[in-house]
Amino acid sequence: MGWVATPELVAASSNAGAFGFLALATCGPEEAIEMIEKTLTLTDQPFGINFHMFQPGADQIVATVIKHRIKAVSYSRSPVAEYIQEFKKHGVICMPTVGALKHAIKAEELGADALVIQGSEGGGHTGSTPTTLLLSSVLQKVNIPVIAAGGFRDGSGLAAALAWGADGIAMGTRFMMTQESPVPSQTKESYISAGIDDIKITKKFDGLPHRLIFNDYIKKIDHSNPFTLLWISIGSAIKYKQLTQSSYKDLIKAFFAMLKGDDLTISQSVMSANSPAIIQKAMVEGFPEEGAMPSGQVAGIITNLPACEDLVLEIMSDFDQACSKLEGIRR
Ligand SMILES: Cc1cc2nc3c(=O)[nH]c(=O)nc-3n(C[C@H](O)[C@H](O)[C@H](O)COP(=O)(O)O)c2cc1C
Secondary structure, three states, X not given: OOOOOOHHHHHHHHHOOOOOEEEOOOOOHHHHHHHHHHHHHHOOOOOEEEOOOOOOOHHHHHHHHHHOOOOEEEOOOOOOHHHHHHHHHOOOEXXXXXXXXXXXHHXXXXXXXXXXXXXXXXOEEOOOXXXXXHHHHHHHHOOOOEEEEOOOOOHHHHHHHHHHOOOEEEOOHHHHOOOOOOOOXXXXXXXXXXXXXXXXXXXXXXXXXXXXXXXXXXXXXXXXOHHHHHHHHHHHXXXXXXXXXXXXXXXXXXXXXXXXXXXXXXXXXXXXXXXXXXXXXXXXXXXXXXXXXXXXXXXXXXXXXXXXXXXHHHHHHHHHHHHHHHHHHHO
C-alpha cells in the first residue's frame, strides 16, 4: 500500500504475528533501499516487499532483496521472468497479487510460489470478480497455495476463507486503519465514516479500475465528461508540477509514456501521471476531501483503529470462536 505500508507499519504487523509487505512501488531505488534497511532495524520477524518489476531502479531493489534475504516479494502488473528466476534461485518467495483467473494461471506459469487473489471488494486497483468467486475459480485451476484478499477484517473472515479452500488471507484496508498506520488522523476519520456504498470503483481516476472512497473530488471526476475531465486533469497536473517541482518536460514525458503504454485516453493519461500527487494529498498531507483515498469496501464496516498487536490477537480469538461454532454445528 503506497505511502501506507511504511517500515513502522510493516514492522508492527510482523511483530504482531502477521506478515507485512513494505510498499516500494511508489518510491525510487534509494528510498526503497533505505526503507528495507529501516524495516530490518525495527523487526527480526520475516516480512516482504511489494514493487513493480517495471519501475525505475527495479534492478537495485531486486539486488537489495536478495542481499538482505528478504522472505517474499509481491508484484502485480507486467512481471519480469528473469527477476522471478533470480528470486527463486535465492529462495525468495514470489507471491504476486492477481485480480483475474487468467492472470492467476499466467502467474503460476511464470513461477509464482503462491498467489494472492484480490476480489473486486479489495482496495486500490482491483478486478471485477468478487473474492469468493475468484477464489473458487482460481483454486480449480492452480496447484500453488492461494491467499484470499478483498473484504477481510476479522477472524470469522479468516475461518470462512480457509473453509472455502484458501491457504490464508491478506488484508490491506484493515491494517491501514490501525494506530501504527502513518495515514493522517483526519484521513483515517474519513475511512471510519465511509459507508460500504461510498466506496466504489472508477476507471476515470487513473485509467484502471480503482476502488476509492467517493468523496466530492472523486465524485466530480467520476461524473465528468471527457472535456471537463481533461480540464480537471490539467489543473491537477499544474498542482502536481508545483508540488513535485517537476519541469513541464517531465510532465509531457510522463503523459506520452502513459498514452503509449496503457492505451488510455488523453485525460486519463494526464490524470494517471499526476494521480500519485492526488493520493498523497489525502494519504500523506491529510486533506481527505481534496485527495484520493484508495479503499476496500470493508472500510464501510470497520469502526475502530486498533494497535496491530491487539488487532492480530482479536483476529485469532475470533477465529477460534468461529471454529468452535462450526464444530458445534457439525456435532
Ligand atoms: C490504500 C491502499 C493502497 C494500496 N496500494 C497497493 C500497492 O501499491 N500495490 C499492491 O499490490 N496493492 C495495493 N493495494 C491492495 C492491497 O495490497 C490489498 O491487496 C487489498 O487492500 C486487499 O483488499 P482489502 O482492502 O479489502 O483488504 C492497496 C490497497 C489500499 C487500501
